[in-house]
Structure formats: structure tokens, C-alpha cells
Amino acid sequence: MMFLDDRKKLILHAIIDDYISTAEPIGSRSVSKKHELGLSSATIRNEMSDLEELGYLIQPHTSAGRIPSDKGYRFYVDQLMKACELTVDEINAMKIEMETKINELSQLLRQASSTMSRFTKYTSMAATPERKNSELKAVQVVPIERGSALVVVVTNAGIIKNSLVKLPETVSPEFLIRVSNIFNDKLSGLTLEQINIMVIREIEILIGSSQEILMPILNGVTECINQIDTSEVYLDGTTNILNYPEFKDVVKAREFLNMIDTKDILPLLLKNIKNAGDNGISIQIGKENEIEEMQDCSVVTANYNLGGLVIGTIGIIGPTRMEYARVLAAMKYIRRKINEEIDRIIGNSFKDFNRDSKTIKGGLTDSDEEKGELI
Amino acid sequence: MMFLDDRKKLILHAIIDDYISTAEPIGSRSVSKKHELGLSSATIRNEMSDLEELGYLIQPHTSAGRIPSDKGYRFYVDQLMKACELTVDEINAMKIEMETKINELSQLLRQASSTMSRFTKYTSMAATPERKNSELKAVQVVPIERGSALVVVVTNAGIIKNSLVKLPETVSPEFLIRVSNIFNDKLSGLTLEQINIMVIREIEILIGSSQEILMPILNGVTECINQIDTSEVYLDGTTNILNYPEFKDVVKAREFLNMIDTKDILPLLLKNIKNAGDNGISIQIGKENEIEEMQDCSVVTANYNLGGLVIGTIGIIGPTRMEYARVLAAMKYIRRKINEEIDRIIGNSFKDFNRDSKTIKGGLTDSDEEKGELI
DNA sequence: TATTAGCACTCAATCGAGTAGAGTGCTAAC
DNA sequence: GTTAGCACTCTACTCGATTGAGTGCTAATA
Incomplete structure (x- = not known):
């Protein structure tokens, strides 16, 4: 049977x-x-x-x-389970939290994570995926004061990083601007791997072979990219789990928190996520998870993409006895909100900044989209 | 008696x-x-x-x-208590951790906090002080792509922030560079309060009264400064306290963690620190602390200054039954290491980048300095 | 006078027997 | 197929007894 x-x-x-x-x-x-x-x-x-x-x-x-x-x-x-309907108050609360001024992707993920954990009362996490193929959108060298400059790198995924470098004191701001333009021209559009000796030689020739300028800046760029490619992980509401009876034993709680705290495990976890459903959300229950330490928990995750590229993941971790319906409802809302914000921040595919952008987004595979009326 | x-x-x-x-x-x-x-x-x-x-x-x-x-x-x-001597291994471990490439003040504090918590097995925190008087050292507007630019702000305390702003698509990169220079000239050296309507008017005239360029950039600057002045707080090793029997009761542990998690309390705590001793370190034991929720704990803190200005605080929180001698020893070492790094990063008073910089630092009031041989 | 040995007393923690009660599985009746 | 009834199981809780670490006091001792 x-x-x-x-x-x-x-x-x-x-x-x-x-x-x-x-x-x-x-x-x-x-x-x-x-x-x-x-x-x-x-x-x-x-x-x-x-x-x-x-x-x-x-x-x-x-x-x-x-x-x-x-x-x-x-x-x-x-x-x-039947879908959980969020109340207007709940949605409004999340909406307000999510719309506080955000102008960078990592801020957005952090905010989303924080909102989720506060709303669901479980532990939440967010991560930018570790990818060695960030493409540079802009590279700029900004003079700060005699002897030091700031290298600023912006990627196609909207991540901004900077790195302070020391330069010979003799370098003038004007010259630096020229150098900056050369770097920007030559590097933008490339991924880290594509910055090879050929490109560097090319820049070197354009600048005029002044090694002691080239190298610090190049190091600065590399460091920025490393910062970007090293997946950042945010955690929120870790202590929420202490409120659940499954963790009333300090030893269990400690195990969980220690596991969570060794942040190495989270990217692994987020990577491990199986096929997300058609709504971009995945649920792993107990032993369905391959990571042994997590097999007493359930994990709900959602991916966000920009132009087919996964640019972030957010997830919540709680006891297997989880309010799945509620978590799912919240996750759907947040996911939608994030997509909206990503559009706003990165504005790559300039949709108009309007409420009913969905009429334009026709091509999206997001199965929730039909639901319409986005608050 | x-x-x-x-x-x-x-x-x-x-x-x-x-x-x-x-x-x-x-x-x-x-x-x-x-x-x-x-x-x-x-x-x-x-x-x-x-x-x-x-x-x-x-x-x-x-x-x-x-x-x-x-x-x-x-x-x-x-x-x-008699001073605790750190072993060579211990010092080496901390040294290595602290010397991982760091090029910004907030990174430095975070790293210091992390090292402290790992070493002492207590909870550590670090904060940049909330000060409304950060002085701008450099302001730059960096073109990213048509329609958006990055405003970068550097303060005299070595903090770097940026903010992405939208500009009219008509603005050319060349014009932006001119604008950037004007902003830099007019704003550097000022504190936030000093950016008044007069200064803005002046910039407006120089740029040529194009409001839709001026305002986004000015907002960007303001936002950067807000980010800086809003004290950032880092926590580390929060779950360490679960290892101590005084927190074996989940309720107590939860109380502590919740208190710690509402980050509002930490700047307050760090501000509350009384007169640090002549070595720049302060110890508050139990009820000596004014904050009620902390009166079961002890707090050891150290301040770091640059040219008389306190630019950061790091502290550790643990049970009153704390290994004071050990914590103190570690704190002294880390404090010294931080001062060293600050010099390196900000390099304001260009000491040579050498091991025996102490011979040059003669004027410092640091009472530890006499101890010499810095590893 | 300072120290110590001895002893009665206190009190938290631990143990164990007994009990309560929630819940099951089975059987027989409906 | 459903239900009532009952014996059985097993955890959680209660409560008294016991244990043992530690004290405070007193009297003996150096």
C-alpha cells in the first residue's frame, strides 16, 4: 500500500x-x-x-x-500543508525592514537574512556564492593623499570592494588619473583568470613601465577580487534556537552553535542544496541533508540570480519540527523582495523603477510571478 | 582593620x-x-x-x-595576581593571526576581536567609537558606468566607506572627474557638521548649479559619514560562554546571548568604561559595571588612539570568575600589536616600517613600552 | 595568645522507591 | 469497520532518607 x-x-x-x-x-x-x-x-x-x-x-x-x-x-x-498567508501587518513589517536604504549586494543579503531570522524566529544565514568568475565592471584608482591611493573594484554582480595601497610619494594625482583610466579600460569586462601576463604587459607599456606603480595597484585589484570571491557569510538569529525545547540541553545547544559558528560549514551547506523547486526554494529535512551535523535540523533555502547567474543564497535553519508553511511564505516574499531590490541596485536590465515591473519581466521562470500584486 | x-x-x-x-x-x-x-x-x-x-x-x-x-x-x-607570562607559542599564534593582511581599520578591529576570543575563550567585542567629528581626508567620485558613480570617503582615522549613487545618464566621466576634484578640495579637512549650506553653495557655483548631480553625490557623502559615525560593533566567540558552568542553565545562557545580541548595549558598554589604567586597559568586575544586565560578568577593555583620538575599543566579556592575569596579558599584547598595525595602515606619522620602531616612538605614554623586545 | 583537634550541626545534592498519568495494544462487543 | 474496555508499559515526578562536604564552636595544646 x-x-x-x-x-x-x-x-x-x-x-x-x-x-x-x-x-x-x-x-x-x-x-x-x-x-x-x-x-x-x-x-x-x-x-x-x-x-x-x-x-x-x-x-x-x-x-x-x-x-x-x-x-x-x-x-x-x-x-x-496548506500555504500560510502572511497578514498585512507581517508583510508590512518585512517590507519596511527590507526597504531601508540599501545600496550594495552584501548589505542586501545581510538585511534579508536579518529580516528572515527576526520573522521566523529561526537561525538564518546568507551567502554570496564563491565564484572565481566575477567579471570586473569598473576599476578605479583614487588618490587619497601623497603616497597612498585607493583601488576600487566593482563587479557585474554589483559588489564593491576597495583596497588601500601605498605608492611612491612622487606620483602625482594627475598621473594617477591617467593610470586609473588605463586600468579601467584594460581590465573591465575581464574575469580574474583573464588577467594574465599579456594584459599586464599591455598596461605596463601604456603606463610607461613604472613597476613601482603598477605592482601595488595590481595587488590591490587582486585583493579586492579575492575579497569578492571569498564567499561572505552572514548569520543572524543564532541564539533563537535556544528558545526551542529540542535545544534545552546546553550540550546540544553548544554543539549546534559551534557547528554554525565554524562558518566553513555554511557555504558547503548552501552549495549542497539540491534542485530548488520551480519557485526557487528548496527544503531539506533532517537526514535528507548530507552534512551529518545538520541531520537533526531542517534547512530552507532560496537562490537569487541575475541574468542566469546565482548571485546569492539565503537560508534558514531550524529544528525538523519547523513551521514549514510559515517559513515558506516568508521566504517567498523575501525572495521576491530581493529580486526587486537587486534590479533596483544593479539596474542592469533597466526596467522602469515601477511597481508593476512584472508586465515587463515576462520571460522569467519564476512560478510565483503569476500571483501578482506585490506589496 | x-x-x-x-x-x-x-x-x-x-x-x-x-x-x-x-x-x-x-x-x-x-x-x-x-x-x-x-x-x-x-x-x-x-x-x-x-x-x-x-x-x-x-x-x-x-x-x-x-x-x-x-x-x-x-x-x-x-x-x-601575578602577571601571566604568555608562552612563545601563544604569542606566535596571536602574532600570525594578527598579521594577516589587513588594510583597513575596521578589518583590524575585527581581526583583533577574533584573535582575543579565540585565545581567551571568552566573548570578545570590538567597536569603532561613535563620533560625530570624523574629519574627511579625501572625497572622490568614481565613475562606474553611464548613470552611476561611486562616492568614496576616507577619514583621518583611516576608515574608508563608499556609496553607490545614481546620476543622470548625460554626465560624462570627464565632467565627473572635475566634479570629484571640486568635492575633494572643498570638503577635505571638514567634519560633517562643518558641511553647511555655505560650503554646498560654493560647490554648487563651481560645478555650475546642476542640482541633479550635486544632490546625489552629497547624499552619498552623507551616507558614508553616517556609516562611519554609526559605531560598528563586532562580536566574536559569543558561544564560548556556553562552556562555562555559570551558564549551564539554558535560561541564563539565553539571557546573556540575547543581551549581547542586541548590539545596542555594546557601544554603551564600551563608552561606559571608566578611566583606563596607565597601560590603557580597564577592568570592570561584576557590579562595578553600571549596566545591570552585565553585573554577573566582568569586562576587560582596551582603547586605541591615534594622535590623542580614541579610534577604537576592544573588550572581552566573561564570568566574574575570569582568568584575569591571562586576559590581561593577552590584551596587552594585542593592544600593542594593534598600535603597531594602525601605524602601518594609516602611516600618518611615517615611522619607518621597521621592527625596532620603538626607538623612534620615544614620546609615547604607553607604560608598557619600556618592556621592549616586541616580537 | 595563636593554633589545632574534635565534634555537632547544616544543607545541597543524590539516590531510590513509590506513584501518577499518558499512552499503547489487544480483545471482544457493537 | 468501529469502538469500549482493560491490562500493560514506561517516563516523569514526588518525597523521604542518606551522603558528604563544609562550617562554627569549644576545649585542649604549644
Whole structure:
């Protein structure tokens, strides 16, 4: 018997809902009482016994109620749960948070992460993906004072980095501007790998072979790119998990926090995300996650892209007993908001700065788009 | 009897040392056993009773040993504890961490904070002070692409910020360079307050009254300065406290972490620091701290200045039962290292980039300086 | 007079038996 | 197929007894 009949679904649904809100094993009696199914506890008991046999429920010990298994949650997420509607107040709160002045991609991700964690009360993370193929959009050398200059690099993904370099004191600001233009001309449009000895030689000739100017600046550029390509990870709401009974034991809490704190694991996690659904959001429940330390948790992530390129990921981590519907609703909203903001910041494909940009965005594969009315 | 005789000091010292390492109330018998004082437990009992009456010790309940009071720790820190010598390995580890390429003040503070927390196993924080009097050292407007430019601001304290602004598409890069120079000339040397309507009018006239160029750039400058003046706070090792028995209760741990997480409290804390000692380091023990939520903790902080201006603070927070000697030793080293790096980064008072710069720094008031041999 | 040995007393922490209660599985009746 | 009833299981909680570390006091000692 592969499929569950309607009654089993109903009962499973009830149990998971209850367990998500109470964190206590659910017994047959409480199901028959709280949800008007017109069934006695004994009947439900039989059904629950079946559900356990089928792997959707687990009994912590013989004389306890039952709790959902990973498989149970998966079924719940895929088939049972009904979409959570955010209230107007909730949406407004998020909207305001998300629209505080943001003018760089990393700020945007950080803000999104923060909003998510505050809203869901779980731990959130955000990361710019580690990619060695950032393309330079602009390179500028800005004189600061005699003997030092600032190298500023902007990529096609809207990330801005700078690096202070020392130069010989003899270099004049005017000369620096010429140098800056040469660098900008020669490097913009290239990726880091494409900056090879040929390009450098070319610049060297144009500048006039003054090594002690060329090298510091080139180092500055390289450092900026390294900063960009080294995936930045933001965390927020790490301590939220202390509010959940699954972490009431300090040892468990410490394990979780330590794991989260070794930030190495997060890019890995975000990279590990399987095929996001058609709405760009992916859910991993318990052992579905390959990372062992995370197998007591669930992870919901969303990717953001610009022109087919994934330029960021945001995710939330919580106990497997997670309010999936709510998290999903929030994630969808935030994802949409982020896309909007990315357009605004980077403004690559100059859509007009209007509310109803969706009429223009026709080509997008975003399945949510049809829903319309974006607040 | 205001002063403690030598024997009382000895006993108090022993008790605090033991308590710092065990976190268990210390009994008379264990003192007489572990430390060869040639005294019976009964004698020690009498002395401990005296020390309690004098306020240096506290008895959690009648049939327990005693633990140090805030006053006890204070006496310990001021008079009893002997300076902790860091091992060569320890110093090397910190040295390597601190010398990873750093080229901006905020990076430096973050790195220092991280090193401190990893070394001491307590929670560390670092902050750039909130000051409305940052002085602009350079302002530059850098063209990025048609329709957008980057405003870069550098302050006298070596902080660099940038802000992306939108400009009319009609503005040419060449014109922007002219504009940039005008801004730089007119604004550098000023503090934010000094940028008044007069200065703006002056710039406006020089540019040629094109409002739609002036305003975005001015907004960009303002935003950069706001970013600078809004004290940035870095935290590190927050979860370290979970390793200490005083936080074995999740509720306590949560309280602490939540308090720490509302970052508003940290600048307040760092501002609250009383007169730092002659070595620039301050210790606040328990209730000595005015902030109520912190009165179960001790806080050790150090300030860094550049030319008399405090440009940063770094601190560590831990239980009152803190390894003061060790923390102090580490803090001294890091403080010295930071001063060194600040010189290197900002290079205002161009000391040569040499190891033995101390011979040049003669004028410094740093009382540690005499110790010499900086690794 | 300062120190120490001895002893009664205190109190948190630990242990264990007993109990309560939530929940199941099974059986028999409907 | 559903339900009522009942015996059984197992955790969590309670509560008294016990343990043991530590104190304070007193009397003996150097």
C-alpha cells in the first residue's frame, strides 16, 4: 500500500500540526479530541499504528505518543500543508525592514537574512556564492593623499570592494588619473583568470613601465577580487534556537552553535542544496541533508540570480519540527523582495523603477510571478 | 582593620585561584591541603570567616565553601595576581593571526576581536567609537558606468566607506572627474557638521548649479559619514560562554546571548568604561559595571588612539570568575600589536616600517613600552 | 595568645522507591 | 469497520532518607 487514504492523511496532518506547535509526542486521544474527525481514540490508534509501520511516524518509547519522522515531514511539506498567508501587518513589517536604504549586494543579503531570522524566529544565514568568475565592471584608482591611493573594484554582480595601497610619494594625482583610466579600460569586462601576463604587459607599456606603480595597484585589484570571491557569510538569529525545547540541553545547544559558528560549514551547506523547486526554494529535512551535523535540523533555502547567474543564497535553519508553511511564505516574499531590490541596485536590465515591473519581466521562470500584486 | 595581613592575602589568593579554575565553592580543608601553608583547616576556617566578614568572600549557603565577591576579585586584580607570562607559542599564534593582511581599520578591529576570543575563550567585542567629528581626508567620485558613480570617503582615522549613487545618464566621466576634484578640495579637512549650506553653495557655483548631480553625490557623502559615525560593533566567540558552568542553565545562557545580541548595549558598554589604567586597559568586575544586565560578568577593555583620538575599543566579556592575569596579558599584547598595525595602515606619522620602531616612538605614554623586545 | 583537634550541626545534592498519568495494544462487543 | 474496555508499559515526578562536604564552636595544646 503505497498511498495513504484520506483519513490517514487527515490524521497525519493533525499530528504534525500539533507536534510542530507543542514539541510533545502526540497521543491518539488528543487527536480524536482536538480535531473533530468523528473517530474514537481507538480507531485513531489503529491508524497511527499503520502510519508508524509505513514510516511516517515514530514512537520515542512504547508508552509515549508519536512524533513525525523525516519522511512524515517530507510528505507534510509536499502534500499536506496548506500555504500560510502572511497578514498585512507581517508583510508590512518585512517590507519596511527590507526597504531601508540599501545600496550594495552584501548589505542586501545581510538585511534579508536579518529580516528572515527576526520573522521566523529561526537561525538564518546568507551567502554570496564563491565564484572565481566575477567579471570586473569598473576599476578605479583614487588618490587619497601623497603616497597612498585607493583601488576600487566593482563587479557585474554589483559588489564593491576597495583596497588601500601605498605608492611612491612622487606620483602625482594627475598621473594617477591617467593610470586609473588605463586600468579601467584594460581590465573591465575581464574575469580574474583573464588577467594574465599579456594584459599586464599591455598596461605596463601604456603606463610607461613604472613597476613601482603598477605592482601595488595590481595587488590591490587582486585583493579586492579575492575579497569578492571569498564567499561572505552572514548569520543572524543564532541564539533563537535556544528558545526551542529540542535545544534545552546546553550540550546540544553548544554543539549546534559551534557547528554554525565554524562558518566553513555554511557555504558547503548552501552549495549542497539540491534542485530548488520551480519557485526557487528548496527544503531539506533532517537526514535528507548530507552534512551529518545538520541531520537533526531542517534547512530552507532560496537562490537569487541575475541574468542566469546565482548571485546569492539565503537560508534558514531550524529544528525538523519547523513551521514549514510559515517559513515558506516568508521566504517567498523575501525572495521576491530581493529580486526587486537587486534590479533596483544593479539596474542592469533597466526596467522602469515601477511597481508593476512584472508586465515587463515576462520571460522569467519564476512560478510565483503569476500571483501578482506585490506589496 | 582595613588592611589584610599577609596570611589573609595568601589565603584569599589561594581561594580565588582555585575558584577561577574550578568554579566550585572552596572549602577550608582543600585550601590547607593543596597549598602548603602549614596551617590546619581550622585556622584557615577562622581566616576565611574573617575574610567573609570583611566582604572579600561570600558563602552561597551555610554548608558550602566560599567564593570570591566582586570586592575579592577587585583586590585580587589590583594586588594579588601575578602577571601571566604568555608562552612563545601563544604569542606566535596571536602574532600570525594578527598579521594577516589587513588594510583597513575596521578589518583590524575585527581581526583583533577574533584573535582575543579565540585565545581567551571568552566573548570578545570590538567597536569603532561613535563620533560625530570624523574629519574627511579625501572625497572622490568614481565613475562606474553611464548613470552611476561611486562616492568614496576616507577619514583621518583611516576608515574608508563608499556609496553607490545614481546620476543622470548625460554626465560624462570627464565632467565627473572635475566634479570629484571640486568635492575633494572643498570638503577635505571638514567634519560633517562643518558641511553647511555655505560650503554646498560654493560647490554648487563651481560645478555650475546642476542640482541633479550635486544632490546625489552629497547624499552619498552623507551616507558614508553616517556609516562611519554609526559605531560598528563586532562580536566574536559569543558561544564560548556556553562552556562555562555559570551558564549551564539554558535560561541564563539565553539571557546573556540575547543581551549581547542586541548590539545596542555594546557601544554603551564600551563608552561606559571608566578611566583606563596607565597601560590603557580597564577592568570592570561584576557590579562595578553600571549596566545591570552585565553585573554577573566582568569586562576587560582596551582603547586605541591615534594622535590623542580614541579610534577604537576592544573588550572581552566573561564570568566574574575570569582568568584575569591571562586576559590581561593577552590584551596587552594585542593592544600593542594593534598600535603597531594602525601605524602601518594609516602611516600618518611615517615611522619607518621597521621592527625596532620603538626607538623612534620615544614620546609615547604607553607604560608598557619600556618592556621592549616586541616580537 | 595563636593554633589545632574534635565534634555537632547544616544543607545541597543524590539516590531510590513509590506513584501518577499518558499512552499503547489487544480483545471482544457493537 | 468501529469502538469500549482493560491490562500493560514506561517516563516523569514526588518525597523521604542518606551522603558528604563544609562550617562554627569549644576545649585542649604549644
